[in-house]
Amino acid sequence: MEINKQDALFEFVLRIADDSLILGHRISEWCGHGPILEEDIALTNIALDFVGQATNFYDYAAKVEGKCRTADDLAFLRFEREYKNVLLVEQPNGHFGDTIARQFFFDVFRKLFFEELAKSTDEELAGIAEKSLLETKYHLRHSSEWMIRLGDGTEESHAKIQESVDTLWRYTGELFFSNEVDALLLNEKIGVDIAALKRPWEKQVREILGEATIEIPAHAWQQAGGRTGVHSEHLGYLLTELQYMQRAYPGMEW
Amino acid sequence: MVSEKEIWQLLEQVSDPEIPVLTVVDLGVVRTVEWIDNEYVITITPTYSGCPAMQYIEKGIAEVLTDKGFDFKIVTTLSPAWTTDWLTKEGREKLNKYGIAPPVDEGDKSVLFGPPIVVPCPLCGSENTKMISQFGSTACKAHWQCKDCLEPFDYFKCLR
Incomplete structure (x- = not known):
């Protein structure tokens, strides 16, 4: 498929923005439900960072698209198939260990990704990446510490987090999805060589999981689809809640 | 003008x-x-x-x-x-007086097992303090407690 630079850039930015929004929304569901007060506050703070980052990327995506859509239009008024986030971030919160494992896999990826994106020749993208990277380091530390605490904790916490890892592992391969969009932008020195992030990602994940006495699943099966708009059932329910106000009261503002 | x-x-x-x-x-x-x-x-x-x-x-x-x-x-x-390096000197002093510990020099956030940082208690000045949570009442603060006067306090965390 032939794709021009503007369309490729719009798609590329949208993927980053959708990952941020959907995961931010997921984590925000913990508000008022955290296992302890400090953790409730930690998760809502992280959710806020993600939604803030999403806003910056949507603003830019809207500008790149140039069709008079706003960041809010992109966030609230698209259909399920138009969202390009990876399947991992839309998976339900489950128990606390499920949320932490999902977060950990994503944070390791995000840090590596933003480190590269901060070198982009596209100054706006590099700027948002540079800003977001500082926050991502905090998130990664938080999720890594919890992986170790839960994995190397009690028999029960170990069994639960091992199960979370076993369940979510199949969604981690999609983090490294790339197609002609990425190839074109990489050529222009705007994008990121996403496939090249896989090795350092695995290395860092192995280090922490080793420390946490968690085993990497033996099964190799990987499920993908989100980047091309083919989502798991969970996204529809999430969007119903996320978009409710704008669908019920179009154009409403706080 | x-x-x-x-x-x-x-x-x-x-x-x-x-x-x-x-x-x-x-x-x-x-x-x-x-x-x-x-x-x-x-x-x-x-x-x-x-x-x-x-x-x-x-x-x-x-x-x-x-x-x-x-x-x-x-x-x-x-x-x-x-980054928190841009907080002015006056700003840091005001924070401390207000009961929020100003940012101290921290290493790379993503390093898990680095040396612990020392954040003096803004209330009694003791350096015998501990972190309760990396995340506090706002995005820019962490939650700490003084082990001498036992008061909890906010720490304006280092971002860079």
């Missing part, structure tokens, strides 16, 4: 809604004030991407400048990213 210095002085009247003891100038959120094409261009930068205080800060700046009848434009920029 007045000097840019006078605009800076006006901006010192705008405080952070979440930490009212700090002005937007103390915080390092105002980057530049310039006179371009018959208006003042105020460039600001957010502390954290999702910081809800930014909208109020922008409104606060617009209010003081409108009150004085200035023509102006507020521009937001993300790069270079705000």
Whole structure:
């Protein structure tokens, strides 16, 4: 498929923005439900960072698209198939260990990704990446510490987090999805060589999981689809809640 | 037209809604004030991407400048990213007096097993303190406790 630079850039930015929004929304569901007060506050703070980052990327995506859509239009008024986030971030919160494992896999990826994106020749993208990277380091530390605490904790916490890892592992391969969009932008020195992030990602994940006495699943099966708009059932329910106000009261503002 | 210095002085009247003891100038959120094409261009930068205080800060700046009848434009920029190194010396002192420990020099956040940092208690000055949670009441703060006077306190965490 032939794709021009503007369309490729719009798609590329949208993927980053959708990952941020959907995961931010997921984590925000913990508000008022955290296992302890400090953790409730930690998760809502992280959710806020993600939604803030999403806003910056949507603003830019809207500008790149140039069709008079706003960041809010992109966030609230698209259909399920138009969202390009990876399947991992839309998976339900489950128990606390499920949320932490999902977060950990994503944070390791995000840090590596933003480190590269901060070198982009596209100054706006590099700027948002540079800003977001500082926050991502905090998130990664938080999720890594919890992986170790839960994995190397009690028999029960170990069994639960091992199960979370076993369940979510199949969604981690999609983090490294790339197609002609990425190839074109990489050529222009705007994008990121996403496939090249896989090795350092695995290395860092192995280090922490080793420390946490968690085993990497033996099964190799990987499920993908989100980047091309083919989502798991969970996204529809999430969007119903996320978009409710704008669908019920179009154009409403706080 | 007045000097840019006078605009800076006006901006010192705008405080952070979440930490009212700090002005937007103390915080390092105002980057530049310039006179371009018959208006003042105020460039600001957010502390954290999702910081809800930014909208109020922008409104606060617009209010003081409108009150004085200035023509102006507020521009937001993300790069270079705000770091706590931009908190002014006065800002740090104000924070400490207010009961929030100012940021101390921290290494790379993503290093898990680095040496622990020492954050003196803003209430009794003791260095015998511990972190309760990396995340606090706002995006920019962590939650600490003093092991001597036992008081909990906020720590304005290092971001860089």
